[in-house]
Amino acid sequence: MTSRATRSQPSRAAVGRRGRVGAPAILLAPFLVLFTACTLIPIGYAAYLSLFTEKRSGLGFGGGRTLFTGLGNYTRALTDHAFLEGFWTTAQYCLLYIPIMIGTSLLLALLLDSTLARARRFFQLALFLPHAVPGIIAALIWMYLYTPGISPVVEVLNSLGTQVDLLGHPLPAVVNIAVWEWTGYNMVIFYAALQAVPREVLEAAVVDGAGPLRTAFSVKIPLIRASISMVGMFTVIGSLQLFTEPMILHGTSPGVVTTWTPNMYAYTAAFERGDYGLAAAASVLLAVVAATLSFVVTRLTRVRSDRRAEATT
Amino acid sequence: MTTLTRPDRTRVQTAPPAPRRPVRRLLYLSKFAVNGALALAAAYTLLPLGWLLTAAAKKTGDLLGGRPLTPERWNLTQNLSDLFTADGGVYVHWYLNSLLYAGIGALLCAFVCICAGYAFEVYAFRGKEKLFGLVLLGVLVPSTALALPMYLIASKVGVVNTFWAVFLPSLVNPFGVYLARVFCTGYVPGEVLEAARMDGASELRTFWSIGLPMVMPGFVTIFLFQFTAIWNNFFLPLVMLSDNRLFPVSLGLYTWNTETRAFPEYYPLVVTGSLLAVIPLVIAFVALQRHWKAGLTAGSVK
Numbered sequence: 375m376t377s378r379a380t381r382s383q384p385s386r387a388a389v390g391r392r393g394r395v396g397a398p399a400i401l402l403a404p405f406l407v408l409f410t411a412c413t414l415i416p417i418g419y420a421a422y423l424s425l426f427t428e429k430r431s432g433l434g435f436g437g438g439r440t441l442f443t444g445l446g447n448y449t450r451a452l453t454d455h456a457f458l459e460g461f462w463t464t465a466q467y468c469l470l471y472i473p474i475m476i477g478t479s480l481l482l483a484l485l486l487d488s489t490l491a492r493a494r495r496f497f498q499l500a501l502f503l504p505h506a507v508p509g510i511i512a513a514l515i516w517m518y519l520y521t522p523g524i525s526p527v528v529e530v531l532n533s534l535g536t537q538v539d540l541l542g543h544p545l546p547a548v549v550n551i552a553v554w555e556w557t558g559y560n561m562v563i564f565y566a567a568l569q570a571v572p573r574e575v576l577e578a579a580v581v582d583g584a585g586p587l588r589t590a591f592s593v594k595i596p597l598i599r600a601s602i603s604m605v606g607m608f609t610v611i612g613s614l615q616l617f618t619e620p621m622i623l624h625g626t627s628p629g630v631v632t633t634w635t636p637n638m639y640a641y642t643a644a645f646e647r648g649d650y651g652l653a654a655a656a657s658v659l660l661a662v663v664a665a666t667l668s669f670v671v672t673r674l675t676r677v678r679s680d681r682r683a684e685a686t687t
Numbered sequence: 688m689t690t691l692t693r694p695d696r697t698r699v700q701t702a703p704p705a706p707r708r709p710v711r712r713l714l715y716l717s718k719f720a721v722n723g724a725l726a727l728a729a730a731y732t733l734l735p736l737g738w739l740l741t742a743a744a745k746k747t748g749d750l751l752g753g754r755p756l757t758p759e760r761w762n763l764t765q766n767l768s769d770l771f772t773a774d775g776g777v778y779v780h781w782y783l784n785s786l787l788y789a790g791i792g793a794l795l796c797a798f799v800c801i802c803a804g805y806a807f808e809v810y811a812f813r814g815k816e817k818l819f820g821l822v823l824l825g826v827l828v829p830s831t832a833l834a835l836p837m838y839l840i841a842s843k844v845g846v847v848n849t850f851w852a853v854f855l856p857s858l859v860n861p862f863g864v865y866l867a868r869v870f871c872t873g874y875v876p877g878e879v880l881e882a883a884r885m886d887g888a889s890e891l892r893t894f895w896s897i898g899l900p901m902v903m904p905g906f907v908t909i910f911l912f913q914f915t916a917i918w919n920n921f922f923l924p925l926v927m928l929s930d931n932r933l934f935p936v937s938l939g940l941y942t943w944n945t946e947t948r949a950f951p952e953y954y955p956l957v958v959t960g961s962l963l964a965v966i967p968l969v970i971a972f973v974a975l976q977r978h979w980k981a982g983l984t985a986g987s988v989k
Contacts, residue, residue, distance in 0.1 A: 397890030398810040405803035405822075405864060412856045413825050416836035423836065482728055490714075490721040499976060500729040503736065506968035508919035510937045511961040514944060515735045518742070518958070524751055526738065558732055559983075566984035607827075615829045618921050625945060637831050644835050645926070657832040664829050 417661070423654035424448065447655035456633040457656060461663075463545070464635055468613050471549045476605065479557045483564035484590050498565065501558030509555060513622035516551045517541075521626065544620065544629040551619045556612075560605050567601035568594055607668040614664045617641070636660050736965070743962040747955050766959040773956055780932050781939035782963070785918055787850075788935055792857040793914035797906050800860060804867020804905075805898050809880060819868075825861035834926045841927060852927040853935070857917045863909045869985045870905025871898070908982035911975055915968055936964040 427443045451457050482501065486494055504512060519525045520540035522532075531538055540547060571594060579589045595602075617637040624630045632646070633639040636656060644653035741756045744763035754760070770778050807819055837856060841847045875898050883893040899906075924938040931942065940960050947953045972979060 397894070398806040398812055400891065401802040401806035401894065404799045405859075408799065408855070408859045409822065409825060409861065412837065412859045413828060413833060413861070416833045416840060417828065419840055420832070420836040423839065478728075482725065485721050485725055488721055490718040491725060492718075492722055495976070497725045497729055498980070499973065501732050502979070503969065503972065504732050506915065506972045507736070507965050508921070508937050508968075510919070510921045510941055511965060512735075514940065514957060514961055515739055519735060519738065526755075554732065554735065557728075562980065563983045566980065570984075611827060611829055615831045617831055622941070622944065625948060637829075640832075640835060641926075644838075650835075650839060653835050657835050661828055661832045664832075665824075665827050668827050 420654045420657050420661075423650055424658050425651075427651040428649075443651070447651045448659070450652055451655045451659060456631075457636065457639050460633055460636040460639045464614060464616060466545060467549060467616060467635075468610065470545065471552050471613060472606070472609055474549065475553050475557055475609065476560065476602070478553065479559075479561040479605075480564055480595070480602070482557070482561045483568055484594065486561070486565050487568040487594070488586060498558075498562055502562050503558065504555050505559040507555070509618040510622065512555050513551055513619040516547070516554070517622055517626060520547060541623070541627045542629070544623055544627045544634070547623060547627065548616070548619045552613075556609070560609075563601055563605055564598060567598040571597050603672050603674075606671045610667045610671055611664050614660060614667070739958065739962050739965070743955075743959040745955065745958075747952055750954055750958065751951060762955075763959075766955050770956055770959050770963070777931060778936075778939065778956075778960055781934050781936045784933060785935040785937070785964070786967075788853055788857060789914045789917040792854055792917045793910045796858045796860055796863060796913045797910040799858060800863035800867045800909050801871075801899065801902055801906055802894075803864045804869075805871050805875070805894060805902070807864070807868045808871035808875070809877075809894075809898070822861045822864050825859075826865070831922045834923050837923075838926045847927060848929050848933070850933060853920075853924050853933075856923060857913075857920065860909075860913055860916070863913060866909055866982060866985055867902070867905060870902050870908070873985075874902045874905060904978065904981060905985075907975065908978045908985075911971060911978055912982055914971070918964075918968060936960070940964065 424447050425442060425444060426440050427446060428440055485491060486497055491497070507515075519527050522528045525540075528538075528540065575593060575597070576589060579593045584592065615637055616635045620630045620634050620638060624632065624634070632642045637660065640653045640656040640660065643649045643656060742750055743766060744761055745754075745756055746760065746762045746765075748754075749756070749760050749762075803822075807815065833856075838847065838852075841852045846852050879897060879901070880893055883897050884890075888896070918935070919937060920935070921937045921941065924935050925941070928934055928938065931939065934942070940957055943953050943957050943960065947957060
């Protein structure tokens with residue numbers, strides 16, 4: 375459509391068009407080359423690899439033969455108890471983590487957005503700060519805070535007369551680390567979205583006699599559904615990638631095995647057993663599940679955000 | 688609508704004359720509850736960092752014995768010198784590597800993203816929205832699922848266990864392109880570009896001297912988030928690197944942490960090393976508050 379419009383214009387536009395063909399190509403090229411090399415080709419290669427298996431010759435030394443197995447690796451992964459167990463762990467993790475994290479960050483954003491909150495800048499920064507802590511260090515800090523003898527938390531719990539074995543329950547232990555890392559980050563997203571809610575709408579709600587709770591649930595939350603949907607999507611993708619935190623707990627918590635999550639399964643298959651075909655199949659399955667789930671999440675929570683986006687731009 | 692609001696408005700007007708003292712008390716109480724809840728959440732996020740701060744100054748015995756820190760047990764200087772000399776001063780290497788991976792990587796990544804986002808925003812070309820959709824699909828691919836095939840490709844090309852194996856993949860951030868496009872929509876008015884073209888500036892010249900300076904706030908935002916992402920990245924270096932002189936801090940601390948079971952004297956090294964690894968990011972986020980808030984706002988619009 376636009377090309378027809380420029381074509382109908384006189385010479386100056388034609389000169390502009392010649393420049394405009396080259397410029398976008400030059401500007402896009404670096405990203406597209408890197409994107410192809412580091413995202414598209416690896417996906418394609420993983421899909422290709424997942425169709426082959428390596429047959430080791432007798433002693434396991436030297437190059438083996440690569441055999442085409444079709445979907446053999448996929449059936450191997452999907453019938454492997456450890457792999458399915460990993461997905462089951464992830465499902466449990468999601469069921470516990472996502473409602474807690476999104477609920478808490480939404481609640482905190484609503485509190486911060488209320489007229490009663492003080493020191494908004496401080497609270498935003500304080501709650502966001504864990505995002506600046508590398509996941510591996512967050513996991514290390516909490517591992518120390520779970521360990522009896524080192525941890526002041528365990529000491530306080532013991533002095534209160536409760537004996538809790540924090541390391542004995544890996545699932546809540548990992549969920550807590552993730553909640554600590556991500557609640558403040560997502561709260562800032564929700565808070566930013568709440569700030570963008572037009573004041574007239576809120577005033578109208580007050581005039582209509584809605585109290586603060588009613589306003590929060592019937593006006594504010596529906597209006598920021600697009601943000602909730604986006605956060606939900608990224609949270610699902612992040613949850614499926616669960617790796618760092620359980621890797622740290624693996625050493626100290628007996629419940630965390632090397633195939634605790636699908637990602638750890640793929641890592642173990644590739645780097646401890648050298649079974650690249652199986653690892654590739656597991657990676658592809660993981661990517662497919664991630665894409666499907668994030669599609670479902672956005673479909674479930676998406677309200678006509680296109681129209682809103684058009685209105686804001 | 689007006690018929691609905693009218694009776695309610697009268698209700699609002701009649702509300703204030705009701706008994707004043709309980710209302711004020713209720714207000715006071717809810718103010719207390721709201722700020723109390725926020726303070727509690729802030730305590731939850733800040734106390735573990737406070738623990739790290741004190742733990743970094745403890746001797747091995749005090750750390751493992753859970754003894755509180757007192758001035759006479761202060762051991763931070765000793766811990767720091769142990770940290771810098773352990774294993775032949777490898778921690779300094781890790782730190783410099785992280786600065787290199789994250790600093791240069793984020794700088795280049797932000798530039799590449801801005802270039803692409805600007806092209807998507809300013810120009811019309813065939814298949815543009817399809818291509819943009821493909822880039823957005825890239826956001827959905829779990830980066831850890833890419834690490835394994837990337838390792839195998841890197842080993843074929845012969846760059847496994849080199850600087851490039853970690854550096855090049857960290858230049859790609861599809862979400863950064865999306866953010867860059869949103870920022871270009873907001874910061875670069877089309878009329879200004881048109882004026883530059885009228886003055887005879889070439890397209891690339893227009894981008895370099897008009898578009899790029901105008902989206903600088905967006906550039907800083909993407910830089911900040913990518914810097915954090917690379918600094919915190921653990922899986923990719925774990926897969927790619929085996930020479931510990933190439934490790935970033937995150938991977939180095941992980942390997943030291945696995946040593947602690949056999950050698951408890953590594954505990955203070957891990958804790959003090961963690962503290963030092965957190966400091967630059969905390970400073971960046973405190974100093975650049977406007978930018979990360981802008982990034983999260985832009986991301987939340989759609």
